[in-house]
Amino acid sequence: MISIVLVDDHALVRAGVRGELDQAFNVVGEAGDVAEAVEVICSTKPDVVLCDVHLPGGNAPAVLTGVVERGVSAKFLALSVSDAAEDVISVIRAGARGYVTKAISGDDLRSAIQRVHSGDAVFSPRLAGFVLDAFSPTLEHPTSELDVLTAREQEVMRLLARGLAYKEIARKLTISIKTVESHASAVLRKLQVSNRSELARWAADRRIL
């Protein structure tokens, strides 16, 4: 059974999420702020950490770096009430494997956790939209191969942004689900390691708005 730690500053939210997950997963710990989260994750070593973006004592990236510094590896899935991509992009850049909003249904959340656990990326339509925007070819001068999405990756992102599930994307593009997953993972990796300035600028622009 996949072991999980919940990190959210609202006990009520933790309780609600826990209720959704208790049947399918083994919830081994909860935390309400950054320091506590690092402590709990390092002592319980869960498979997946479900982490809110805004936390007292720092934000989700602080948890990620804190855990990595202690030599513990866990897969992070960001769960945020904010659907503003700039809030979430910092978590993704810090190494989270996916991002879902709190409006997500229980089924979708469970499948997202499973997917993250198996090493895949989890995109919400909004995150896919963000990727398309940030890697948009209209922004000038891509500096390296990492900074461009392949045509196929773009296509996958566009379908994700339209709200299609991996299964539907696979059918639409007549490729296997596995291929769709590998495209999504490649895009997530590019998003995480790309140092193209447009990413930062995109996020900065949106914050001003």
Added chain:
Amino acid sequence: MISRSLLSRWQMPRLDTDGRWIGGVCAALAKEIGVQPLVIRGSFVVLAFGDGWGLLLYAATWALLLLGAPNVVVGVYSPQPKGASSFHRHIGIFLIVLSLLITTQSYDLGPLGQWSLFSELVWPVGFVVVGGLIAWTQGRDAVGGLSSVARIIAGVVVAVSGLTAFGIALTNDTFSLVILGVVIVLLAGLGVVIGPSLVRMGNTIDQERSERIRSDERAQVAAHLHDSVLQTLSLIQRHSDNRTQVVQLARQQERELRGWLYGTKPSTPGTTRVGPAIEEAASHVESLHGLPIEVVSVGDTVDYQPEDIHGLVAASREAMVNASIHSQADKIDVFVECGQESIDVFVRDTGVGFDPARIAGDRRGVSESIVGRMKRIGGRAVIDTEVGLGTEVELSLPTPRSTTPVTEPTDRPTVKVDGNQMFSLGHSGMEGKSYD
């Protein structure tokens, strides 16, 4: 409050234009002091005989009141009942006494050099009275504080300097120089006395203004929260048994509050930005039909005609409404992409879908509101649906500058993809008849 009482004391009297004989100065002063206007008028007349002091004083007072009158903040401070302030009365009485003293002196001896014993006392007495009044009123009203001490001292200084200067003046011939010195000392003393009050008056007005702005803001926030959040909460309480309505209310409120807090409020009508316009339409449709609509928007609009954007948004809206009413899905995804060649809008649900052949005849919703509308603005609409698998409406509007028209595969009207029927409407010119 000290500052408030000082403020009201230093509030300029306003020229009394109703009861005036000349400029309204005497009437204003009389009102301020609390005596009959005739007394003041008489004083000025008597003073006028004293080497013209009265005329000078009258002109100076007039100018002062003219300058001072407009800057009084009307309606903010209710003026004290006139005549209530002893300070004013003292000034008035002093004016009357002064006029009598000066006149006596003036009648006795014309030239300034030859002063009688009585008239020699005029100036010293005048200064002592002024200084004493200042020291007294300050000491009485101001409870402690360094500045009030300083001003009491200043008042004493004015009085003493008056005495000293005139002591010298009486034994010296350099009369006019000494007068000058005395006037300077007097003005400096008055500056020390009045200055802080004037500064404080300015500060108080600023402070009041900023406080008013702040409380206005607070009131605005409160009003907003009341209008939106509290109303919604009470509605939710009342409809707590109706799940869909609660969800709908909560979602609508969330969207509104988010927009208000982060300033991402959908733009105003007449806009040519597609993303915000469609988001606005989505939130409207959502609030009407209660089905959550998630809008993801990518890129930004380039030079489109507002009417075209309007048409595109209206068609999108129609698609959202259709999905809300007919799809039975639990949410609708809307994706807006503003590319270089076109704007594409995808309205997607995973609901029951429909068989287009069955709506081809009399129902005009799809063919008119969506397909026809897109065609009129030079775009196209493709509807992809299958019973049981949901519906996706794809709207595309080419950029005005792109020379290539939207190309469409000729075999588009009926394409089978994995058992999934795809329909193309619009440019085919056979809308409504091409489904089969």
